[in-house]
Amino acid sequence: MNRTTSTSIQRQLQLFFVLTLGFTVLVMGGVWISYNQVMLEKEAERVLIVEGDIIGAAARPAMMFNDQRMAGQLLRPMQFDKDISVIKLFTYDGNALFTYAAEGDTAGVSQAVAFRNSQISSYENGRLHLYRVVEHKGEPVGVIYLESELTHFKENQHAALLTVLM
Numbered sequence: 001m002n003r004t005t006s007t008s009i010q011r012q013l014q015l016f017f018v019l020t021l022g023f024t025v026l027v028m029g030g031v032w033i034s035y036n037q038v039m040l041e042k043e044a045e046r047v048l049i050v051e052g053d054i055i056g057a058a059a060r061p062a063m064m065f066n067d068q069r070m071a072g073q074l075l076r077p078m079q080f081d082k083d084i085s086v087i088k089l090f091t092y093d094g095n096a097l098f099t100y101a102a103e104g105d106t107a108g109v110s111q112a113v114a115f116r117n118s119q120i121s122s123y124e125n126g127r128l129h130l131y132r133v134v135e136h137k138g139e140p141v142g143v144i145y146l147e148s149e150l151t152h153f154k155e156n157q158h159a160a161l162l163t164v165l166m
Contacts, residue, residue, distance in 0.1 A: 025164070026164070029165075036156070036160055037157065041153070048121075049130065052144055052146045053132060055087065056144045058074055059075075059134065063089060075098060078102075083148050083150075084147070086146070092140045092143065094115040096113075097142070119133055126154070127147055127149055128147070128148045131143055
């Protein structure tokens with residue numbers, strides 16, 4: 001009888017240890033995923049700001065001269081950048097100059113993009129929206145709007161979740 005009681009206590013301690021360890025791993029995994037998500041959001045925003053500044057610098061002449069053909073030629077290679085789903089160029093007075101939408105991105109095309117003449121960014125519906133003012137010699141000449149589906153961000157979230165569950 002003594003042996004049965006000790007086996008039972010041993011099993012209870014093992015079960016307690018395994019459940020405690022499992023709970024701790026899940027909590028730490030949740031904290032890690034949350035922290036990773038915040039860091040990746042900041043990094044995605046930083047990368048999109050840099051891309052916006054580069055595109056804005058290249059599109060500056062098209063905005064200054066209200067040249068839609070030049071803007072179209074500039075944005076044509078964007079089809080190879082899978083991170084950006086929508087780009088819209090505005091002159092600084094609010095006129096839409098050119099719009100690029102990634103092929104197959106129905107959510108980005110269906111929404112009307114409002115003109116804003118300030119540098120802001122926001123996360124809405126799993127997308128990062130960014131406005132950047134383009135300047136020439138200190139004077140604003142246009143505004144560029146960028147939208148990203150954050151596909152690499154979502155892939156990283158799935159990998160992190162799978163890692164914690166494993």
